[in-house]
Amino acid sequence: MIIASLTRSVTVGFSCPFLLLQAKASLFMKPFIAEILSQTVDRLKAEAVFPADFNPRIMVDNTKDKRHGDLATNLAMVSAKAAGMPPRDLAERLIQALPETDQISKAEIAGPGFINFFLSSSAQTAIVPEILKQAAQFGRSQTGAGQKVQVEFVSANPTGPLHVGHGRGAAVGDCLCRLLEATGWDVTAEFYYNDAGQQIANLALSVQARAKGLGPDDQGWPEDGYRGDYIQDVARSYMAGETVKADDIEVTGAADADDLESIRRFAVAFLRHEQDQDLKAFDVGFDVFFLESSLYDEGKVEETVQRLIAQGHTYEQDGALWLRTTDFGDDKDRVMRKKDGGYTYFVPDVAYHLNKWQRGFKRVIDEQGADHHSTITRVRAGLQALDVDIPEGWPDYVLHQMVTVMRGGEEVKLSKRAGSYVTLRDLINEVGRDATRYFLAARAATSQLTFDIDLARSQSNENPVYYIQYAHARLCSVARQANEKDMPWDRDAGEAALTLLVHEQEQALLNQLARYPEVVELAARDLEPHQIAQYLRDLAAAMHAWYNACPFLVEEASLRNARLTLAMATRQVLANGMSLLGVTAPEEM
RNA sequence: GCGCCCAUAGCUCAACCGGAUAGAGCAACGGCCUUCUAAGCCGUGGGUUGCAGGUUCAAGUCCUGCUGGGCGCGCCA
Structure with a gap:
């Protein structure tokens, strides 16, 4: 259901939002380089190096090691067979045939046949004025094209307070909403209350x-x-x-x-x-609270049952009504109506999802704990059995693995009935909202997560979220200092002097800043908020290293303003990223 | 027994649709504050990516089979 998807490496000829922005090639270097490589392939076709029908997937990757330049392609390696020559020889031909551009200062062969691209200074710094111009909008896109998407999450039964597991669902689900909204989707955040049964x-x-x-x-x-x-x-x-x-x-x-x-x-x-x-x-909000009881009150459950019967997918056995879910990939059929006349839980679930579909959500994401994963097959089977043109595999699911809670060096077993409980409120009070959110959203949902309360509380100053917030606060402090020392930031002068930012740490920071829009795009595409958390840590690290390596408030005005300009752009991106996680960006700490 | 998720440094976790020497934090050790916030920086040590095969120019990543762990397998939700 992802309409416009972005490949991790840009692939020419693939639907990619960045390619629409070729006029701004200097801002988005990956598609720019992919484009000139595509032209290069065409040239080599004309020279009969490649067969005329050769159409390679052109991939441009960020490099891990700065010695490998800023961006790299494996084109020569994947095309060696088609060209009938060794990868390094082919790489040489490709480099010779590259079009002239002032965006690239150097292209060289490395390793088994990589082509490494070193960006020119102007190409590297072009991102800075763009960040300042777009401000809070920087990193947002229209990939979703305003389409409706519903994200259902938490959906805890109203039988007790929210616990850590719900907290993970809340953190992940809320971040998903923020990511989708930032990439141009029309998001409805919804909470389903099982208030019947x-x-x-x-x-x-x-x-x-x-x-x-x-x-x-x-x-x-x-x-x-x-x-x-x-x-x-x-x-x-x-x-x-x-x-x-x-x-x-x-x-x-x-x-x-x-x-x-x-x-x-x-x-x-x-x-x-x-x-x-x-x-x-926890700063988590919902647009809709949907009550299971309303499905009964409005006859929707009964309607759903009648529809399933009418479509011929049910049968009576042992005094119960069954749905033949095995027709739709389930490993056994499921009871819909029990002997006592009541419906099993999945019947209102199907009715609920039919309701979502009827509300016009072509895309629905259910964020749930992995302990409920068996409902996926059942709900999808029920929806298929309704035969109302709902696509197979609808809706999408994001499942988070269980949270293990450690307290006093021991695992706390959660049991609602036994009353052994670590509430979300406890965590927020003890650990803090920002740290709790970050901790729960910073890891892949597929990973089991150990939440050590004592550790999180006693070492709260060493929580990674403070590292990121501190980076933001430090830059705010620099701005204050600049004013106090009567050398206020001159943005125009700074933007005009960006080529003075030649220090190693400045190059690294510029690289990180340029990655941000793509990181947002990928995190949204993959429904993985932890990618944002990971990126922010990297960006903060680049910032702290720079901070220690380069003084900002130097006498020379042009260098000072160039650095203040980079500082303010960095502060902006940190703030934008933190807002996607729902973490505050303090101006001082 | 069947299904889903997972297995990476002592611990907690990353690793961009397969790419170059697998990275951070915590813990350990050694340096850096008369200068913009030391909640910081720089450096050292730490790995047969659970095991065995396979595909590929290239595998932590893909495939198969094992081992180990979590979750699920109800006419509970």
Whole structure:
């Protein structure tokens, strides 16, 4: 469903947004070099070095090692066979046939046949005025072309406070929304409340038991009751006749321990309110809160069941209604309607996703914990069985692996029923919002994650997020110092003097800055927010190294202004990147 | 038993649709503040990328088979 995708290496002839910007070749050097290489291939075709129908994938990569120049291509190696000559010889021919350009200062053969490109000074520094001109817009694109995309995440049951696992979902999901929005998508962030079904009944019974003064180990405590202390808070508030608000509802406790329905409504509202507070503290917002109960209330579940029956994908057996999901790749069929007449959870899930489709979301991303991965096949199968032209493989899923919590050197086992719990609120209070967000979003979702609370708390000053924030704060401080020392930044003078930025650390920093738009594009394409976190660490490292190597507030005005200009561009990109992670960019620390 | 995810430095993790000498942080050791914030910088040590094959000019990355771990496999959600 990715409409305009960007290849990691630019491939000529592939749909690539950067190629539309050839007029700004100096800003986006990868496609520029890919283009001149394409021209070079054409020349060598004319000279019969390549067969006339030869059409290689031209790839231009960033180099890892500065000695290999700024950008490199493996074209000679992948084309050696077609040209019938050794890679290094072919590389020599390619270099000789390169068009003249002032963007490249040197192109040389290296290793087994790489061609390394060294950018000219003007090509390297051109990014700086562009950053300052675009400011907060720098790095944003129109790749998504304004298309609608829905991201569903967190979707915790309203049966308890949010825990660390929800926190990971919140951090990753929110960053996905920010990334998609930054790349031109029309994003709807949505939270699905499972506020119907057995677990809610358990919740109500648990609160009722607490309201009657029972504890988890007492006679009469519900069998699958929630044992956590927070249940007591709910009961106390209910019996005190308090009023709670959540999203669009407001419920006042009836203070009647025998009115189970009233308890249920109050408990759900209470816990939704708690979760809303947690999310607010985490700076995670949603556009839509969707209630599972509304699917029942509006007959959508029943409609979905009837549609599945009408399409002939169901059968009765053992007193239950089954969906033949094995027709759609599942390893066994699934019960839709239980003996007792109730629906299994996946039926409203299918109804919910049908609703998403009907709302016009051609692209939907569900961010979930990997422990729910078995629902993917079932939901997709149910949607196919509906036969309403939903594409196979819709919707997309981003699954995050489990979070292991360490406290006091031991793993904390999360159990909602047992009440053993590390809440998201605890983490925010103990570790801080920025550090918690960064920690949870900075690693690939596919990696299991160990969150050591003691470490995160006791060494909070050494958390990587402070390293990045400090880089930003330092540059802000430089700007303040410049004013205090009566040598304020002259942007025009600085932009005119950028070719003075020849120090090794300045070159490295310019390189990092030029990467940013592509990093955003790739992180959004791959749905991997951790790429942003990784990049920011690299950018901050380049900045700190430069800071230590080069004084800014020097006497010579042109050099001073050139460096201040680079500093302000760097500050801007740090701020832009941090905003994609939802991390604050402090002006002082 | 079947399915999904994973295995990289002592620990936590990166590694750009396969590319050059696999990188950071933490931990260890040695240097750098009369000068823009030392929450920083510079340097040293640390690896058979779980094992065995295969594809390729080139494999941590792709394929197959093992081993080890997490999760799932309910008429729970």
